[in-house]
Amino acid sequence: MRPAHLALIVFACACGGFVLTFVDAARLRADSTAGSAEMSALVARLGLTDPVLFTEARYTRHPTQADLQSAFQDHPVALEHFPTGSLVPPPAGILKAYENLDRKTAAPD
Amino acid sequence: MKTWIEKQQHLIDFTLASLSRRKAKNLGLLFIYTLLVFVLASVALYTHALRTEAQKVLAGSPEIVLQRLVAGRHDLIPPGYLDKIGRIRGVQKMEGRLWGYYYDSVVKANYTFMAPRNMNIPRGEIIVGPALERSRGIAAGNGISFRSYSGELFTFIVAEVLPQTSELVSADLVLMHEEDFRAFFKYPEDHWTDIAMSVANPQEVRNVAIKLMSTLPDSRPILRDEVLRTYASIFDWREGLMLALLSAAILAFGIFAWEKAAGLSAEEKREIGILKAIGWETGDVIKMKFWEGLLISLLAFLLGYVAAYLHVFHMNAILFEPVLKGWAVLYPRFALPPHIDGLQIATLFFFTVFPYTAAVLVPIWRAATTDPDTVMRS
Numbered sequence: 001m002r003p004a005h006l007a008l009i010v011f012a013c014a015c016g017g018f019v020l021t022f023v024d025a026a027r028l029r030a031d032s033t034a035g036s037a038e039m040s041a042l043v044a045r046l047g048l049t050d051p052v053l054f055t056e057a058r059y060t061r062h063p064t065q066a067d068l069q070s071a072f073q074d075h076p077v078a079l080e081h082f083p084t085g086s087l088v089p090p091p092a093g094i095l096k097a098y099e100n101l102d103r104k105t106a107a108p109d
Numbered sequence: 110m111k112t113w114i115e116k117q118q119h120l121i122d123f124t125l126a127s128l129s130r131r132k133a134k135n136l137g138l139l140f141i142y143t144l145l146v147f148v149l150a151s152v153a154l155y156t157h158a159l160r161t162e163a164q165k166v167l168a169g170s171p172e173i174v175l176q177r178l179v180a181g182r183h184d185l186i187p188p189g190y191l192d193k194i195g196r197i198r199g200v201q202k203m204e205g206r207l208w209g210y211y212y213d214s215v216v217k218a219n220y221t222f223m224a225p226r227n228m229n230i231p232r233g234e235i236i237v238g239p240a241l242e243r244s245r246g247i248a249a250g251n252g253i254s255f256r257s258y259s260g261e262l263f264t265f266i267v268a269e270v271l272p273q274t275s276e277l278v279s280a281d282l283v284l285m286h287e288e289d290f291r292a293f294f295k296y297p298e299d300h301w302t303d304i305a306m307s308v309a310n311p312q313e314v315r316n317v318a319i320k321l322m323s324t325l326p327d328s329r330p331i332l333r334d335e336v337l338r339t340y341a342s343i344f345d346w347r348e349g350l351m352l353a354l355l356s357a358a359i360l361a362f363g364i365f366a367w368e369k370a371a372g373l374s375a376e377e378k379r380e381i382g383i384l385k386a387i388g389w390e391t392g393d394v395i396k397m398k399f400w401e402g403l404l405i406s407l408l409a410f411l412l413g414y415v416a417a418y419l420h421v422f423h424m425n426a427i428l429f430e431p432v433l434k435g436w437a438v439l440y441p442r443f444a445l446p447p448h449i450d451g452l453q454i455a456t457l458f459f460f461t462v463f464p465y466t467a468a469v470l471v472p473i474w475r476a477a478t479t480d481p482d483t484v485m486r487s
Contacts (some may be wrong), residue, residue, distance in 0.1 A: 003125040004118040007404065014411035021418040025447035028422060032446040035274030036165065042275045042425035046225050047206060047305040049336050051163055052240070052280040055219045055439045058210055061281075063343060064336040065174065065303070067182050 117400075120393070124400045127380065138366070139409055146413025146461050147420070148355060151429055153453050154421045156348040161448035163340045166278060167333070171305035172314055174206075174331045175321060188299040193324055194306065199317045205301030207290050211255060211283070216244045218439040222283045224290035232286045233408040240280035240439045242270045257293045265289070268304040273442075280441035350437050351429065366465055373472050381473070385481035394477040395470060402469035406462040413461075414454070422447045 042048065050062045059066030130136045175194070177184050187203060194203055207224040220241060230236060237247065247253055271279040290296065308314045315335050318330040373381075384394055420426060422423045422445065 002122055004121040007121055007125060011408065011411075014408060014415070016418050017415040021350060022449065024418075025422070025449050028444075029448070031445045032444070035448065036162075038234070038272060039166050039275040039278055040169045042271070043166055043278055045227060046223065046282075046284075047171045047174075048172045048278050049167070049174060049331075050278050051166065051340075052221075052238070052282075052439070052441050055221075055281050057219070060221060061210070061221065063184075064331060064339045065176070067178075083380070 116413055117396075120397050120452035121400050121404075123398050125402065127397075128401060128404075131376075135405065139405055141362060141365065142405065142461075142465075143144065143413040143416070145359065146410050146457070147416045148350075148358070149461075150417030150454075150457055151413045151420050151426060152348055152351045152355070153457060154447070155415055155426045155429060155445070156344050156351075156419070157450045157453060158445040158448045160344040162277070162445055164337055166341065170333055170336055172307045172311070172333050173305070173314065173318060173321070174302040175306065175325075176329045177303075177325075177327055177330065178329050179327065183303075185297070186301040186304055187199075190301075190325060190328075194304065194321065197317060197320050197324060199310065199313045199320070201307045201310050203304055203306040206303050206305050207287060207296065208292055208302050209290075213245075213255070213345055217441075218244060218281070220281050220283050220439075222285065222290060222293070224287040225284055226287065228284060230268065230284060230286050232289055233266060234265075234286070235265040235289075236269045236271060236282075236284040237267055238271050238282040239273045239276045240281040240330070240441055241283065242267075242441055255293070257295075259295055263293055276441040277443045281439045367468055373476055381476050385477065391474075391477045395473055398469050398473040399466065402466035403462070406465040410458055410461050410486060414457070415425045418447075421445070 049064050052061070054060035054063075175186075175190075177186050177190070191205060194200055204226060206226075209222050211220045211222050212218075213220055228236075235253070242248065245253060249269055251267050251269055252264055253267060254262050258261050262355060265285065271282065285293075291298070308317050314332055314334070318332060321328055321330045381394055384397075385391075420428065425444065
């Protein structure tokens with residue numbers, strides 16, 4: 001077989017795979033219709049406002065319902081969603097007091 | 110036409126033979142190129158699917174949620190607010206909501222407790238989300254105890270577990286009777302966490318929000334539109350964050366590809382010189398190099414994209430999940446339905462295939478238009 005024909009076969013397979021991703025996407029979307037409808041019905045029934053993506057703090061569990069955004073709401077070294085925490089360190093004095101608490105606490109966050 | 114096809118086939122034959130002479134270098138380039146497309150396509154596919162799913166699901170959330178703020182912090186809605194809102198024209202339905210957070214020190218996770226008014230949950234029973242079922246190892250019919258913030262221990266029977274298909278919105282929910290909720294959190298009578306309302310005319314939502322703010326100056330209305338925009342920007346930000354982290358790798362690849370495409374090796378220059386000396390036209394040399402650029406970049410795009418699709422929608426994006434979704438002790442397990450943005454894929458195609466193919470042509474054109482003797486001697 002000449003190399004050009006081999007290249008044609010490889011490209012035909014790759015293009016076939018590319019087209020198949022769209023076919024597969026349509027199939028998966030059709031399969032998930034019932035689940036999505038169930039989820040939408042639950043959202044409407046309970047009046048939910050946020051997906052459960054980040055449950056570590058209240059302003060990450062419900063970013064749309066949190067206080068008007070401010071960093072370090074829970075404690076200075078809490079994992080936080082906003083970029084402030086990764087750019088601005090909390091004051092050293094406060095950090096010292098909270099660091100131990102963060103690692104050891106079993107009390108509500 | 111047949112002659113043209115035959116000519117192109119010969120050019121491709123020659124291009125592949127030329128590429129196979131530098132097999133390791135070209136396979137390495139193809140691998141890195143494919144990897145780059147794979148990473149970029151994975152980020153694009155995943156964030157778009159998550160963004161679309163969030164928008165679709167949250168389209169049914171309340172039109173307006175009204176909170177009360179005290180000193181800039183969220184506070185309880187006191188009695189009398191519902192009556193005042195009822196007098197505002199345009200408000201169709203309103204409902205005080207009861208919900209809050211509970212930190213479970215057993216699994217070190219936060220739950221969302223809620224007392225839905227339109228569900229009949231008997232006292233002493235709860236309905237839990239699927240992630241909570243997993244983390245605490247409970248099932249319908251089991252009992253579970255929570256120590257309230259006042260120190261008192263409350264025991265509930267799990268009446269039902271919410272369906273796994275709704276996990277994206279219900280993973281950490283604990284639904285209970287209103288009186289159980291008030292007793293557990295020592296919530297004062299007739300106070301609510303916030304108020305959810307719907308507006309008769311969707312065009313009037315903004316006007317109703319303005320009226321709410323003038324009637325209740327300490328309130329903060331949150332519109333559904335704002336909820337949807339918040340999520341759009343959160344996922345945009347996460348996508349941007351991921352791309353910013355990848356920018357160094359993209360730049361490194363750019364330099365590598367540019368060096369490979371734009372700088373001709375002595376061997377390649379000699380090859381062009383020989384081709385010209387044996388009678389190849391400048392156009393033929395350029396066409397041969399065009400095929401080389403196109404074969405490598407197009408194959409890298411197709412392989413990278415298909416691998417990214419399989420990674421995101423059949424392997425749950427295991428490589429990027431923690432960065433793109435976020436991190437939490439309680440985490441929902443859900444399979445994202447694939448929503449593919451054609452424009453996004455077309456943009457990726459344009460920015461991965463075209464620059465490389467074009468970059469290959471420039472030095473070749475320069476070398477191919479020079480005298481063969483000079484090219485071979487240089």
